[in-house]
Amino acid sequence: MSFVPPPRTSRHWTFTAVATAVATPALVWGVDRSYRSTERCLQAHGSSISDSEAEIPDACSEISALLALLILVATAYAAATAITGLCVGVAEGRRRRGFGHRRWFTVTIVGVAAPWALATYAAGYGIGRLLQPPAVDPSWADGRDAARRTLEFLAKGGQPGTVPTPGFLTEEPVHLDARLHYARHYGTVVTYHQTSALAFGSAAFVTGALLANAVGNSNARSRAERLARPQWRDHELTRVVLTPTRTWCYSFGRWLSFDHAAVMEYHLDPHGVVLLFADTEPLRLTGPAAWLHAVLFAYFRFGVPALTTAAFLVPIRATHSAQQPATAAATSRE
Structure with missing residues (x-):
C-alpha cells in the first residue's frame, strides 16, 4: 500500500462542469417559477412587481419572500463562481498550464452553464500568463544531485561520510543531519x-x-x-538524523526513533520519501535532503547491491543515467 500523493489532476474541471450544469438550471428555474407565482398573486390583488411603491399583500408575502431568498442565493452563487474562476485562472495561468487543462468538453459545459465564471477564468488566466512564474528553489536540484553523486560513489565501493554530532542520543555514527518536513499518516x-x-x-x-x-x-x-x-498529520519542519540502523526525528519537543529493520515498504516521490511500518503509522519526510536519505537507507539496510536493484531508487538512477550522455559529449568536445 503506497501513501505517495497522486499527481495533480484536472478533476476540479469535471466537478465544476457537473456542479454548474446542475446548480445553474435549478436556480434559474426556481427564480423564474417564484417570479411568475409572485406576479400572478400580486396581479390578483391589483398590484405588480414593477410597482415599487405598492405594498405587498399578506397573501403574497410568503411567495415574495421566497423569491427574494432565491435571488439572493443566485447572486451569491454567481459572485462565488466568478471569484473562484478568476483565482483559478490566475493560478493556472501563472503555472503555464493549458487553458482549462485542455479539457474542452468540460470547459464548454462550464461556458454554457456559467459563462460569467468562464469569462473571469479567462481573464484571470491571461493575467496569470503575464505574471512571472514562481521561482524554482535551487536547493531541490542540489539535493537530488547530491543523492545522485552519493549513489554513484557508494556503488563504486566508497564509504559514506559521517557528520559530527557531539552529545547525540546514540553512539552510532551519524551520516545525515538535515532539516526536513515531518508528517505521519493516521486517522x-x-x-x-x-x-x-x-x-x-x-x-x-x-x-x-x-x-x-x-x-x-x-x-x-x-x-x-x-x-x-486517515490523512497526513503532525506536519512540522524538524531535524532528521540518520544512523546505520535508525532514523531519528525531533518531533514536537521529543526525539522519535524509527528502526530501519522495521520498515516494510519504502517509497520515493519528487518531493520526499515515505516509510511504512508494520506496527506504527507511516512516516513521510519531505525536503531537498530526502533523496539522500533514500540512498543511505538502501545502503545500510540492504547493502551495496541494493543501490543498483532497489525499486525505490529508480528515479535517482534514471537521473544518473540521463546525465551520463551529456557528460560523455562534453568530454569528447574537449
Whole structure:
C-alpha cells in the first residue's frame, strides 16, 4: 500500500462542469417559477412587481419572500463562481498550464452553464500568463544531485561520510543531519455538535430556518468525517538524523526513533520519501535532503547491491543515467 500523493489532476474541471450544469438550471428555474407565482398573486390583488411603491399583500408575502431568498442565493452563487474562476485562472495561468487543462468538453459545459465564471477564468488566466512564474528553489536540484553523486560513489565501493554530532542520543555514527518536513499518516476520532432549531413565524421563515439548521448540521458532520479519516498529520519542519540502523526525528519537543529493520515498504516521490511500518503509522519526510536519505537507507539496510536493484531508487538512477550522455559529449568536445 503506497501513501505517495497522486499527481495533480484536472478533476476540479469535471466537478465544476457537473456542479454548474446542475446548480445553474435549478436556480434559474426556481427564480423564474417564484417570479411568475409572485406576479400572478400580486396581479390578483391589483398590484405588480414593477410597482415599487405598492405594498405587498399578506397573501403574497410568503411567495415574495421566497423569491427574494432565491435571488439572493443566485447572486451569491454567481459572485462565488466568478471569484473562484478568476483565482483559478490566475493560478493556472501563472503555472503555464493549458487553458482549462485542455479539457474542452468540460470547459464548454462550464461556458454554457456559467459563462460569467468562464469569462473571469479567462481573464484571470491571461493575467496569470503575464505574471512571472514562481521561482524554482535551487536547493531541490542540489539535493537530488547530491543523492545522485552519493549513489554513484557508494556503488563504486566508497564509504559514506559521517557528520559530527557531539552529545547525540546514540553512539552510532551519524551520516545525515538535515532539516526536513515531518508528517505521519493516521486517522483519529473527531467530535462535533449538532444543533436543533425552533422557529416561529410564516411557513417560509420556518422552512428557511429548518433548512439552514439542517445544512449546518450536515456541514459539521461532513467536516468531522473529513478530519477523522486517515490523512497526513503532525506536519512540522524538524531535524532528521540518520544512523546505520535508525532514523531519528525531533518531533514536537521529543526525539522519535524509527528502526530501519522495521520498515516494510519504502517509497520515493519528487518531493520526499515515505516509510511504512508494520506496527506504527507511516512516516513521510519531505525536503531537498530526502533523496539522500533514500540512498543511505538502501545502503545500510540492504547493502551495496541494493543501490543498483532497489525499486525505490529508480528515479535517482534514471537521473544518473540521463546525465551520463551529456557528460560523455562534453568530454569528447574537449
